[in-house]
Amino acid sequence: MTTARFLTSDDVSGLASPREYVETVRDGYRQRGEGAPAEPRTKLPNADPPGMLTGYSAVLPDTGAMGGYMYAAGFGAEDAWFVTPLFDAESGEPLALLDGASMNPFKTGAAGAVGVDALARPDATSVALIGAGSQARGQLRATVTVRDVETVDVYSPTKESRESFAAEMNERLDAAVAAVASSSAAVENADIVITATSASDPVFDGDLLADGAHVTAMGQYHPEKRELDTTAIERSKYVPDLRARVMQDAGSFIHAVEEGVVTEDHVHAELGDIVAGEAPGRETPDEITVFDSGGTGIETVAAAKLLYDRAVEEDLGSEINFAPASEALTGE
Template sequence: MRFIDREEVAARLTYEVCIPIMRQAMIALSRGETKQLLRSIIPLSEGRLFGIMPGAMGSHAPFGAKLISVCRDNFADGKQSHQGLVVLFEPETGAPVCAVHAGEITAIRTASASAAATDALARKDARRLVLLGYGEQAASHAGAICLVRDLESIVVWGRSPERAHSFAERLRTKLGLPVSTAGSVQEAVAHADIICTVTSATEPILRGEWVRPGTHLNLVGSSYAGPAEVDNDLVLRSRFVADSREGVLHQGAEFIRARAAGLVRDEHIVAEIGQVLMGEIVGRRSAEEITVYKSLGHIVQDLASAWALYAPQSPVPAHGI
């Protein structure tokens, strides 16, 4: 059984490689070709979770599971908040064949999926990116979205001004773009074209009234029912696209809160991103529309990424991804 460590994942699963993989994975999910259960999450203690995500890329395609821990305090120590394994099983014999570093796959595939969604939903002339948060996902989202839009500037907001400034300096050096910080969320998003919420906020930090017409948002930080990064008004005002309709209906915190308040119904989710990517449903309908991509992350994204690393010369059968 092979093990693919963090360094190999980072070296081989680049954004250029992963973004097309995410497009195809999400199209396959929306076509009903993949199989997955809703993730099971076990709360361990404050800021610590353990998740189990099983699934298959098709009826006769690779299958497996992600075992992932989320420890928010790791960030302060310079460690990944998401740690674990993606375990792959060979489709014909059912034998386990590979375990892959899940933390690095999660960082890359999440940002790559957001980049694919941004390419489909953001205005073509979007140039100003705002990152709400300064952790690993903020860095990966900046790197991935640079590949789908010609960014002119990035603005960063975080609860610690010192950490936000330090992160902005590192990002400026890495990407060669102007990167500044903002003192408040409202200030940060005032001129945004694209906003990525990648925080560990438990209550909304972004209000709909602060978001200008034509903005695209990737809501990423909350991946289970409970914590919410944006308020009900933003959900109500937006053209709301899910990575998985079933997932967001059951575990998309921002949507669930707005629905519980009686502001939206299930039909407010206009599409899955796979439906937009395959051209089945229109994403953005006008330059003034606010679009939202709600990202929970799904096992088919992890399996597709892991299989590409394990068997790059063995594509998934046509009836799979």
Template sequence: MTTSSNQVSSIPNLGKQFLAQELTYAKLIPALRKAFASDMVAPRRHVHTLSENPASTLLLMPVWQTHGTTGVKLVTVAPENNEAPSVHAIFILFDTTTGTPLAMMDGEELTLRRTAATSALASAYTSRADSEHLLMVGTGKLIPYLATAHCQVRPIKVITVWGRSQEKAEQSLHAILEQRELPKNIQLSVATNLSKAAAQADIVSCATTSSQAIVMGHMVKAGTHLDLVGGFTPNMREVDDTLMAKAQVFVDTYAGALTEAGDITQALANTCLERSSIVAELAELVSGEHRGRSDEQQITLFKSVGTAIEDLCGANLAWEAYQTSMVRSI
């Protein structure tokens, strides 16, 4: 079997700027709604330890459509790499029928945007329609993306940012202000007291790498929606057992959440969360099989660990935009 030496090198490389321009939330959120109701196949991601000292991990996330495209995201995680970003990612898109490589894409920008859009899609079914106050918990790269995406599906008027470091929280606040898709006239502030901020919020979105609960059950009011994005391993937690016990829980996929999400797996093991309390995955929400929130007083919780379905959805949008731009340039 032979392969042209320049086949891969000649395919377009769609970078961060192109993806940021083309993967708007106005396009991405409805595209994800269709993707989760489609026939995309996404096996559980492969996780390989490359080195224990220093720590280094390789993740492979394959996904395909029988009639359409195939993709794989390659991610390296090196937490001890202090001289460069600790996470690197690329996405490669193929034609499923012919196997031909079509494009390479910046995996980080693709991941940030599809993750935020997925949380917003879930919120459209699970948060109160009149939600106006959004609390962001964390100070990482996802925060401005999540904050902006949530504003696309709910009439957010106030965004509060809380982090362990007030300086980093202020930096996150400024990063939110720089988002071109952020609606005008949003009030932004940094919270110094998490408990008070959570008690005032309609939506609490967490994107941290914490191994211990940060948001506690006694902090949130009736009707609050929790969006948990950060904890993606069984030893990570963002909320406590008390909150898990009182929440109606939704997940992006059962396969991922029931095995990888510490907020889910630990709560199930502690018996404070019953399996029956995990009422729907995103595919069931978008198909209408489950209506989502049914009571204005419910505390709802969406747990996301990420699925390659989201990656392929965003990659298809970007590829279509690239093809259109090439036609226009002729």
């Protein structure tokens, strides 16, 4: 019998800062670039009631942990439930089981910020943010830890949402955050463009991207989700979180391939390859870069281990017991 720690969403909320999430997720991607195993998400759809069961996993040897995410969305409750199992990477024993909801925007935002740090110009100061929900908050709060952001233009189709988001972020951040009336107004001349939506159609015109711009797109985790148009893909140095997921669920890239605009060879490198120094990131001030962040076990395991360690320090959570297979598989 071994003991693991169950951590509720309230237990882990506030245990780490956006900067700390970014640092631990960056190290996770460094390990991936050096060969750490990670698999893209698998999705099991259900027709009646409509819903989706999704999971993905990673092993981070230097972090000393492995595990992933499993979540159900839709179904009868019409909600989402996030579960994160965490195992010791040496012994294989379970360390923790986390309610993964509250960490989701932070670990996803951290992955986006690692992409910004690897690919955006060092002197980037202006951000265009498309989306005004919890994921947009996570992306922006993480991004300001890796660049000296001075201005943020945020667009959401709902006027009240973008204005309340701007007001909140103006209180929280040093940057000047303004709500704008269109995605075009946000994107034009922006150094960094972040899309945090669930859109099925492109949310801005790729011709509007200024030379030298960087784009982080985090809402592209299904073949039919297309935050970016074919022009943005074609103009960019394209970097996904995992190469194996590109033709599986990176909707904008899949569409660009189907339209004949690019081929699969347009993938420059995985983010981990760049973080580990195995592939170059930005090579000229004028090139346009895209980080396609569909979600992986890399940021999930890295963030979960960070939270687990903090919870142990503060004696948070409750104990649960697991029986090893050598004891439990008795055949009786």
